[in-house]
Amino acid sequence: MAKVLFINPVVREEDVPRHVPYGIALLAAIAIEKGHLxxxxDQNAWRTGEEVLRQVLAADRWDMVGLGGITTTYGSVKRIVRVAREVCPESAIVLGGGILTSLPYEMMTWLPEVDVGVVGEAFVTFPEMLSMIDEGRRDWHTVLGTISRGEGGRLIMAGQRPLLHDLDSLPFPAWDLFPLEEVYFPNSEVLYSEEGMLASRRLDINASYGCSLICRFCYHLGIAGDMRYETDAEGRTQVHFDEPGTYTRHIRYHSPEYVVRLARHAHDRYGVNFIGFLDENLMTMDQSSGRTWLKEICRLWHEYGLAPKYEYDDKGEVKGWTGVHWSGTSHATLCTKEILKVMREAGCSHLVYGYESFAPHVMKRIGKGATPKTNIRSFFWTLEAGIRPVPNQIIGFPNEDFDSIRQNVKAWEELGIVVKPHFATPYPGSEWYAVYRDSILEQYGGDLEAFVFELGDASKISATISHNFNAVELVGLRDMMLNFDYRHIDEYEKIWRRNHRIPDGQPSTLYRDADDTAPAAAAE
Amino acid sequence: MSSYLKGNFKTEKEVRPPETKKEADDLESRFERAALKRLGGSIAFVAKKKVKWTLDDKG
Structure with missing residues (x-):
């Protein structure tokens, strides 16, 4: 049986570790189920230095050292694989997850210590690689969904791995292999709602994979049917994701029974009182199921005894509760009044909405299938249901202009929204990345790795894609927006118009695109 | 101290926590962390570990 060491790289160093890495927890469970050691x-949880990492790597004779994560773990992954290669010269070093999938050739070039990359979903690929180790083989290129090194270091992309259809065949995540009591439970708090703030033992569940919508800024990295293998002019297989005019989707979701049994397991075994659903968009799954999926999850939440029961004080104020609250992601157009009410009754405390913008012309270009009108409608429906909407905003869209900035500030004032928007960021794997790659390279002096190093959670600026504003302008404008500072925004517009020779009365934009008819959703 | 490694078998060697005191627990680090959270306006501070003492013009 293969001996595997999983390492979870550090992510969001500026915050405490809050989330057990769901993918690694699932892969660990799959490997154990198959009889491996x-x-x-969890380096992200422990946040220890290189000394501990070296001890970990030297603690046994590992057949495989496996790492994975999102693209923003790049700096940490680079440090880990360098030490791993030095301490474990005989081990196969394997990298998977979004970081590898989004840029397979680049990552294998920038990280020469990595022997094999797992492209896309690893649920089947990974155990096949472990079986190969058991057989004493290392011909990785025969395993679908990998990129490996051939003679002379030539990179070999194996065929595309099909997605797993029966998600319920997955075991429950191996949560007990992570420092729950030491690190994660003390960091359970999620500042999105009162119930989230008071969560003392939280775990996360991923109930579905993908999203049917085609937001230009979003990326799914092969788990949503969005990945295509195509042969380029030199005969090399290239991995493509969303590009203008080319969108594919295959969304999948666990059965309500699997989801609620897993929640009950988390409650019974770990005493969990809050579940955060990691899903990209719960509502797209609900719509795809014919509006049965969320309703059934909520029904079972009651049936399995998980729905919160409240205790009240003499004044009728809530003083405590039992049961499990939960949270997730919604969508402005796909949510319904009815389902929001049902969700609240089952313990839903908050829902994250990617409202992105309250400017109609900006929303029209995003491909989200939402408008300022549906944003506002869902906002009130959610509040009326007793759920806190978490109104995410972005600035710096390609066609962001002074009008959109003022429309957003006005909406925040009227709706009582307190927000510090993300900056529009072209993450690898997104359509924006495909469209703006040359501009990104230009902004980083041709050094794509420098861009990847700098990528964070978009609360700080990296490459900009706005046709109207540069990084300095966006940072300044965001600050004025936070302070509802219309006067300085108006003043700066005058300077901006002068600099760009755009007279008053004409739209304050340099953005030009005749195609305003982009579809909002991809066909399965 | 809990084990840094968690798994379904016992490894050949144990992983021991570093001997040195965790920097994050000392008073200086606690103060700088707290001040950083309220940074802005009159709240400003010197990050002592980042001071370049070798600067020629320090007087």
């Missing part, structure tokens, strides 16, 4: 070192 597994250890997990």
């Amino acid at each position: 597994v250890q997990v070192f």
Whole structure:
């Protein structure tokens, strides 16, 4: 049986570790189920230095050292694989997740210590690789969904791995291999709602994979049917994601029974009182199921005894509760009044909405299938249901202009929204990345790795894609927006118009695109 | 101290926590962390570990 060391790289260093890495927890469970020997070192949780990492790597003779994460873990992954190669010269070093999938050739070039990359979903690919180790083989290129090194270091992209259809065949995540009591439970708080703030033992569940919508800024990295293998002019297989005019989707979701059994397991075994659903968009799954999926999850939440029961004080104020609250993601156009009410009754405390913008012309270009009108409608429906909407906003869209900035500030004032928007960021794997790659390279002096190093959670600026504003302008405008400072925004517009020779009365934009008819959703 | 490694078998060697005191627990670090959270206006501070003492013009 193969001996595997999973390492969870550091992400969002500026915050405490809050989330057990769901993918690694699932892969560890799959490996154990297949009879392999597994250890997990959660470096993101422990935040220890190189000394501990070296001890971990030297603790045994590992057949495989496996890492994975999102693109923003790049700096940490680079440090880990360098040490891993030095301490474990004989081990196969494997990298998977979004970081590898989004840029397979680049990552294998920038990280020469990595032997094999897992492209896309690893649920089947990974155990096949472990079986190969058991057989004493290392011909990785025969395993679908991998990129590996051939003779002379030539990179070999194996065929595309089909997505797993029966998600319920997955075991429950191996949560007990992570420092729950030491790190994660003390960091359970989620500042999105009162119930989230008071969560003392939280775990996360991913109930579905993908999203049917085609937001230009979003990326799914092969788990949503969005990944295409195509042969380029030199005969090399290239991995493509959303590009203008080319969108594919295949969304999948667990059965309500699997989801609620897993929640009950988390409650019974770990005493969990809050579940955060990691899903990209719960509502797209509900719509795809014919509006049965969320309703059934909520019904079972009651049936399994998970729905919160409240205790009240003499004044009728809530003083405590039992049961499990939960949260997730919604969509302005796809949510319904009815389902929001049902969700609240089952313990839903808050829902994250990517409202993005309250400017009609900006929303029209995003491909989200939402408008300022549906944003506002869902906002009130959610509040009326007793759920806190979490109104995410972005500035710096390609066609962001002074009008959109003022429309957003006005909406925040009227709706009582307190927000510090993300900056529009072209993450690898998104359509924006495909469209603006040359501009990104230009902004980083041709050094794509420098861009990837700098990528964070978009609360700080990296590459900009706005046709109207540069990084300095966006940072300044965001600050004025936070302070509802219309006067300085108006003043700066005058300077901006002068600099760009755009007279008053004409739209304050340099953005030109005749195609305003982009579809909002991809066909399955 | 809990084990840094968690798994379904016992490894050949144990992983021991570093001997040195965790920097994040000392008073200086606690103060700088707290001040950083309220940074702005009159709240400003010197991050002592980042001071370049070798600067020629320090007097």
